[in-house]
Amino acid sequence: MAETPIRIGILGCADIARKVSRAITLSPNTTIHAIGSRSIEKAKRYASDNSYSSTVKIYGSYEQVLDDQDVDAVYIPLPTSLHVEWVVLAAQKKKHVLLEKPVAINTSEFDKIIDACESNGVQLMDGTMWMHHPRTQKMREFLDDSNRFGQLKSVHSIFTFCANPDFLENDIRVKPDLDALGALGDLGWYCTRSILWTANYELPKSVTAFRGPIFNKAGVILACGACFQWEDGKVATFHCSFLSNLTMDLTAVGTFGTLHVNDFVVPFEEKSATYNSATKSWFTELVTGWNPRPSDNIVTTDLPQEALMVREFARLVRSIKDSNSKPDSKWPTISRKTQLVLDAVKASIDKGFEPVEVVS
Amino acid sequence: MAETPIRIGILGCADIARKVSRAITLSPNTTIHAIGSRSIEKAKRYASDNSYSSTVKIYGSYEQVLDDQDVDAVYIPLPTSLHVEWVVLAAQKKKHVLLEKPVAINTSEFDKIIDACESNGVQLMDGTMWMHHPRTQKMREFLDDSNRFGQLKSVHSIFTFCANPDFLENDIRVKPDLDALGALGDLGWYCTRSILWTANYELPKSVTAFRGPIFNKAGVILACGACFQWEDGKVATFHCSFLSNLTMDLTAVGTFGTLHVNDFVVPFEEKSATYNSATKSWFTELVTGWNPRPSDNIVTTDLPQEALMVREFARLVRSIKDSNSKPDSKWPTISRKTQLVLDAVKASIDKGFEPVEVVS
Numbered sequence: 001m002a003e004t005p006i007r008i009g010i011l012g013c014a015d016i017a018r019k020v021s022r023a024i025t026l027s028p029n030t031t032i033h034a035i036g037s038r039s040i041e042k043a044k045r046y047a048s049d050n051s052y053s054s055t056v057k058i059y060g061s062y063e064q065v066l067d068d069q070d071v072d073a074v075y076i077p078l079p080t081s082l083h084v085e086w087v088v089l090a091a092q093k094k095k096h097v098l099l100e101k102p103v104a105i106n107t108s109e110f111d112k113i114i115d116a117c118e119s120n121g122v123q124l125m126d127g128t129m130w131m132h133h134p135r136t137q138k139m140r141e142f143l144d145d146s147n148r149f150g151q152l153k154s155v156h157s158i159f160t161f162c163a164n165p166d167f168l169e170n171d172i173r174v175k176p177d178l179d180a181l182g183a184l185g186d187l188g189w190y191c192t193r194s195i196l197w198t199a200n201y202e203l204p205k206s207v208t209a210f211r212g213p214i215f216n217k218a219g220v221i222l223a224c225g226a227c228f229q230w231e232d233g234k235v236a237t238f239h240c241s242f243l244s245n246l247t248m249d250l251t252a253v254g255t256f257g258t259l260h261v262n263d264f265v266v267p268f269e270e271k272s273a274t275y276n277s278a279t280k281s282w283f284t285e286l287v288t289g290w291n292p293r294p295s296d297n298i299v300t301t302d303l304p305q306e307a308l309m310v311r312e313f314a315r316l317v318r319s320i321k322d323s324n325s326k327p328d329s330k331w332p333t334i335s336r337k338t339q340l341v342l343d344a345v346k347a348s349i350d351k352g353f354e355p356v357e358v359v360s
Numbered sequence: 361m362a363e364t365p366i367r368i369g370i371l372g373c374a375d376i377a378r379k380v381s382r383a384i385t386l387s388p389n390t391t392i393h394a395i396g397s398r399s400i401e402k403a404k405r406y407a408s409d410n411s412y413s414s415t416v417k418i419y420g421s422y423e424q425v426l427d428d429q430d431v432d433a434v435y436i437p438l439p440t441s442l443h444v445e446w447v448v449l450a451a452q453k454k455k456h457v458l459l460e461k462p463v464a465i466n467t468s469e470f471d472k473i474i475d476a477c478e479s480n481g482v483q484l485m486d487g488t489m490w491m492h493h494p495r496t497q498k499m500r501e502f503l504d505d506s507n508r509f510g511q512l513k514s515v516h517s518i519f520t521f522c523a524n525p526d527f528l529e530n531d532i533r534v535k536p537d538l539d540a541l542g543a544l545g546d547l548g549w550y551c552t553r554s555i556l557w558t559a560n561y562e563l564p565k566s567v568t569a570f571r572g573p574i575f576n577k578a579g580v581i582l583a584c585g586a587c588f589q590w591e592d593g594k595v596a597t598f599h600c601s602f603l604s605n606l607t608m609d610l611t612a613v614g615t616f617g618t619l620h621v622n623d624f625v626v627p628f629e630e631k632s633a634t635y636n637s638a639t640k641s642w643f644t645e646l647v648t649g650w651n652p653r654p655s656d657n658i659v660t661t662d663l664p665q666e667a668l669m670v671r672e673f674a675r676l677v678r679s680i681k682d683s684n685s686k687p688d689s690k691w692p693t694i695s696r697k698t699q700l701v702l703d704a705v706k707a708s709i710d711k712g713f714e715p716v717e718v719v720s
Binding site for chain 2 (some may be wrong): 016018020022150153154156158160161162184206209210212214223225227229233235237239241243244245246247249251254255256257258260262263266267270276278279280281282286287288289290291293294304335355
């Protein structure tokens with residue numbers, strides 16, 4: 001007998017929630033139970049535009065979603081500045097939380113979120129979809145292979161897209177009162193996560209922001225970058241920007257191997273994704289070519305990565321509900337480390353590009 | 361009637377000279393006329409091992425090559441610390457000079473080289489082979505296309521290889537008295553050149569070295585990196601290392617386009633090379649994929665890039681000889697800018713990773 005699906009309520013009518021709504025529908029262990037917006041008209045239109053089932057409850061406030069006894073968990077794609085308020089409320093109402101990134105304005109706010117979730121026994125997971133693609137697991141195996149990859153030496157990540165004038169004027173990600181971290185919080189989140197993931201979540205000792213970040217008139221970051229240093233000599237760099245063509249690169253170089261992926265956040269295609277790997281690359285005689293050459297590796301998936309994310313979140317929620325166990329701390333820990341490093345990058349920018357120690 | 365080939369003398373029996381010897385033979389307008397080593401036995405063995413024609417003159421000193429009236433030009437792959445001495449002597453003997461990179465220990469020494477070449481009317485070109493591949497021209501056209509690429513926003517370059525223990529102990533590139541710039545001079549030269557090339561040789565305003573460079577016991581750089589800033593907001597990063605798997609990436613991101621090449625210094629294959637380009641990349645509906653996707657572009661070549669380099673050098677020499685014209689200043693200018701930026705990176709490392717202005 002199939003398990004009862006985890007019933008999810010959605011707070012707000014964010015654009016990204018359209019993608020996650022589809023993921024909730026695709027995931028075999030979840031269902032959309034409710035959506036709430038400050039405007040019930042907006043919520044109705046959104047439900048209709050996105051072909052929600054007629055059984056989905058439509059509410060004219062976020063509170064009503066949280067008060068619905070049939071909602072097991074909520075998906076929160078609200079502006080970052082609202083995260084602490086609504087996650088804490090949701091946790092108090094015993095709702096498990098799938099939270100959009102960046103998880104908070106800073107780690108101190110995120111710690112309030114973690115505390116609320118822990119003390120109320122609810123699962124917390126952030127919405128970093130690519131973590132759940134089977135390609136990510138395959139790349140992990142490559143990086144962890146001491147013969148094929150060896151010791152990690154450097155990581156380089158880029159995430160940029162060329163925002164249109166409307167975005168640069170009106171999107172929440174350029175508003176200091178909504179997503180104050182701008183491109184750093186949005187795109188830099190993915191870069192930072194990818195670097196930490198590559199380094200098996202070992203925190204860097206210090207981070208130094210690159211000179212020359214670009215701000216909008218309100219002081220929100222539109223483009224920036226940083227270099228990370230680890231105790232053992234590993235280094236990483238990232239660059240993120242709202243002002244350049246869509247690019248999402250992750251490059252990891254080890255003593256024996258190299259990993260390249262050029263669509264790490266959102267794969268070019270839904271059902272099939274590629275990463276390029278090289279092991280013990282060297283030159284041909286007279287350095288006229290390479291032998292061996294790097295090779296492409298294809299990983300297929302039936303479900304898109306966002307549905308796999310939702311499925312994993314619901315699996316954890318189900319396990320808590322069924323066995324009355326404690327939430328899994330793996331995901332909040334990873335979220336917190338990512339936020340901690342973002343905070344350090346921001347601090348380095350604020351301190352005139354001085355190195356900032358990353359203190360857990 | 362075919363022109364008389366330019367007769368080239370080679371100073372020293374460097375490993376890289378084997379590749380360039382083949383290139384001189386492949387190039388239709390050049391011939392190997394002489395090789396000199398401090399040990400005539402070594403020179404004889406080298407000539408034999410590399411199947412030199414029996415007509416090639418074998419000398420037991422560099423001076424004898426320079427004194428050979430039939431030598432039109434010399435190829436100098438000597439350790440960097442010897443460049444200024446031997447290029448100045450060669451120029452005084454009216455020999456045109458193809459010079460291995462890095463061109464000098466610093467720009468002040470390179471200026472002596474430039475002065476000697478200019479005042480003696482001889483052509484100077486550095487040995488950066490990839491500049492001469494037809495792929496490079498195709499990539500240039502892409503970068504210069506305001507519709508396909510737009511305005512350059514960031515460049516990211518990596519060149520690493522995993523040197524074996526013998527290299528790390530004995531190679532001239534880890535010896536402070538021979539190639540004092542270590543990995544920065546060897547690999548960082550290519551990264552810096554690729555960044556300047558991408559930026560159409562506009563010098564950055566300042567460079568800031570990354571913290572955490574790695575030195576050997578003698579104080580020679582084994583791994584380092586830096587960030588460059590331009591007045592208009594462009595940024596670039598590079599990372600180079602003797603301690604990581606062979607990797608050579610150039611990534612350029614413009615407002616409308618992205619360029620990726622993963623073998624920019626030495627193409628994977630001799631006769632065919634690929635670059636990946638993307639224009640106005642964006643997401644599919646619901647951000648479940650990309651449309652359009654980046655695409656691969658293949659460029660073929662009959663002659664390998666090093667033979668095209670030799671051919672271009674000889675073409676310039678021929679033009680000077682035939683028309684008594686002045687040497688072309690394009691190549692020395694590019695070499696000097698590359699050296700200038702290397703100097704600034706080194707200065708930034710020496711100054712504790714402070715930003716260093718690049719002053720022409």
